[in-house]
Amino acid sequence: MIRVCHIITGLYAHGAERMLHKLLSGLDRERFDPTVISLMGKGTLGPAIEAMGIPVLTVDLPRGRPHPAGLLRLIRHVQAARPDILQGWMYHGNLAASLAAHFAPGHPPVFWNIRQSLYDLGHEKRLTRWLIQLSAKVSGSAGRIIYNSATSARQHEALGFRKDRRILIPNGFGIDDFSPDPLPRNRVRREWGFTDQHIVIGLAARYHPMKDHDNFLQAAASVAARHDRVRFVLAGLNVDNGNTALQQRIHELGLGGRIRLLGEIQEMRGFYQGLDIAALTSAWGEGFPNVLGEAMATGVPCVATDVGDSATIIGDTGLTVAPRHAAALSTALSTLIDAGQAKRRHWGEKARDRIIQEYALPNIIEDYAALYTRRAD
Numbered sequence: 001m002i003r004v005c006h007i008i009t010g011l012y013a014h015g016a017e018r019m020l021h022k023l024l025s026g027l028d029r030e031r032f033d034p035t036v037i038s039l040m041g042k043g044t045l046g047p048a049i050e051a052m053g054i055p056v057l058t059v060d061l062p063r064g065r066p067h068p069a070g071l072l073r074l075i076r077h078v079q080a081a082r083p084d085i086l087q088g089w090m091y092h093g094n095l096a097a098s099l100a101a102h103f104a105p106g107h108p109p110v111f112w113n114i115r116q117s118l119y120d121l122g123h124e125k126r127l128t129r130w131l132i133q134l135s136a137k138v139s140g141s142a143g144r145i146i147y148n149s150a151t152s153a154r155q156h157e158a159l160g161f162r163k164d165r166r167i168l169i170p171n172g173f174g175i176d177d178f179s180p181d182p183l184p185r186n187r188v189r190r191e192w193g194f195t196d197q198h199i200v201i202g203l204a205a206r207y208h209p210m211k212d213h214d215n216f217l218q219a220a221a222s223v224a225a226r227h228d229r230v231r232f233v234l235a236g237l238n239v240d241n242g243n244t245a246l247q248q249r250i251h252e253l254g255l256g257g258r259i260r261l262l263g264e265i266q267e268m269r270g271f272y273q274g275l276d277i278a279a280l281t282s283a284w285g286e287g288f289p290n291v292l293g294e295a296m297a298t299g300v301p302c303v304a305t306d307v308g309d310s311a312t313i314i315g316d317t318g319l320t321v322a323p324r325h326a327a328a329l330s331t332a333l334s335t336l337i338d339a340g341q342a343k344r345r346h347w348g349e350k351a352r353d354r355i356i357q358e359y360a361l362p363n364i365i366e367d368y369a370a371l372y373t374r375r376a377d
Helices: 015-026 046-050 068-081 090-101 126-141 150-158 182-192 213-226 244-252 269-273 290-297 310-314 326-339 341-358 361-376
Strands: 002-008 032-038 056-058 085-089 110-114 144-147 166-168 199-204 230-235 259-261 277-280 302-305 319-321
Touching (some): 002 015, 002 090, 002 361, 015 032, 015 085, 015 290, 015 361, 032 046, 046 056, 085 090, 090 126, 110 126, 144 150, 144 361, 150 166, 182 269, 199 213, 199 269, 199 290, 213 230, 213 326, 244 259, 277 290, 277 326, 290 310, 290 341, 302 310, 302 326, 319 326
Parallel strands (some): 002 032, 032 056, 085 110, 110 144, 199 230, 199 277, 277 302, 302 319
16 A cells, blocks of 8 residues: 655645645555645634544745744654555655655655746745745656646746656546526526526635736626626625625626625535526636636636636636737627527536546546556556
């Protein structure tokens, strides 16, 4: 049995953490014995991972502040786990895995996992910029660098990350976890105050400049002026009625009666089932956006900005536009609206088929399993 120790910054339900959870839920436990170390706390996903019988250990570092006592706890956790492979997740977890490997029994191989694109270092916080630059210099310590995005790989390698360590493993999606269903669709739309006659456009993204909510709202205002039946629904961390800046912008654009703010949602399946069109308007930073794969698996056509691998993921099943271009986004959304319900359904079916063919979760899990097996033999 191959012991794999995963080291990750935290365990809140963001993209990388959710992919780790999906990976752990599908790996063959007769072949692999996983342990998870969170550099912070257990977050929202820690208990769910523990419920699978997988140990979750915490270092309890304060956010953004390494501490000698925490580093000592990390080393002790790794030594106790006696891993055959150390798997880092994201910049902090990657460097922590490389550091811990020096103190682990047998000096196991280290894999890094990079989950974002990197258009401009200036978009990153000072500590993150420093970690990226340090990572580039020591990337030779990684046996493999797993990227979920070809765009991300090229961008990081341009900054000095070792090209010969690259391996691409995209995100994977449970086909049965996200599927079209008219019954929850109607229920969810009633809860939102919408009817089947409305055309509902959704955006699922935490409130952050990277996600560029203002771009979406500008495009939404333009679309709303031309299409009476269109409604909008937004979900994500801090995307709620308590966000005064967001509320003010909605009011300025005259969208108050046309938009619903749902905040953070734990169960996303119903959200996608209630949509006619899914949007993603990120200005930078995306590698492989989970929300696109989830919406497509649910049979919802997507419009996204061309950031990370979004255009590759969508293929010919939806539309991509330049980032920070509200007019182009409005035109793309209007194209799907004007196409009519039957055409949108056809595009949604193609989108789901694309996820099944290219990004089905069992195939992605087997890619990880094959990598771990090769390096542990």
